[in-house]
Amino acid sequence: MAITSKMVKDLRDKTQAGMMDCKKALEKTGGDMEKAVDLLRQKGLAVAAKRAGRATSEGVIETYIHAGGKLGVMVELGCETDFVAKNDAFREFARDIAMHIAAASPVAITREEVPEEIVAREKDIYVQQALDSGKPEAIVEKMVTGKIEKYLAEVALLEQKFVKNPDLSIQDLLNELVGKMGENISIKRFARFQVGVAE
Incomplete structure (x- = not known):
């Protein structure tokens, strides 16, 4: 053809x-x-x-402000060179990530970074729900493990489905950008601020 x-x-x-x-x-x-x-x-x-192993000492800090100034996000995106940091596609990705964080409210960048006390609290809730519903203890453990897996996928930024295109995860988007730019890119950290809500 x-x-x-x-x-x-x-x-x-x-x-x-x-x-x-x-x-x-x-x-x-x-x-x-x-x-x-x-x-x-x-x-x-x-x-x-x-x-993946290469240092990302260049980059940008991008912000997103929403809802009449009542919700804001700052995100630091790292790359290897200043050339990529100034690239429009790189900056657009940073803006998209900031906007996604505002909408999806992740707890951490990866599931490994989700604080242990948050996971423990969720686990306690799931165990109690399962026991209250009369499930035998052998099944409770399996149910809780599945629910914790699902919870971590929902709160870890890289595993979340992109709000603009739910067919792709944030990790998928990041991989595509790395492929396009030809150098390592990492989401280093983020902060989400909402008026009247302690994060």
Whole structure:
């Protein structure tokens, strides 16, 4: 199948990948747009894995203010070079992450960083709910483990579904950006402020 420039442009619009990468992906998949998108995402994953250990000492701090000034977020996004820190796609990603944090209110960046006391409190609630519903103790443990897994996926930023596109997690978006920029990028920290609410 002949790969047209319109097909390449459509794939580029969908993925923000480079023109040559889009053309190669379409050639490899015989012009199948969905398979080409998947191929480019896998390439992003591979690049992200290769670059994961590299230091991210450059970057930006981005803010998002919402709801008439009653809700705000600051996020620090790290990268390897000043060149990437000034890139529009990098800055747009930082803004999207700040906006996502405002909407989704994560507790931590990764599940490992969720404070132990919060996990313990949730576990106690789930155990009590299961026991109150009359479930046998052998089943309670399995139920609680499943609920804790689900809870961690909901409160860990990298595992949350992106509010603008629930098909992708924040980790998926980060991997795509790493693939596109060609260097390690990390969400270093964030703070969410809401008037009248102690975080």
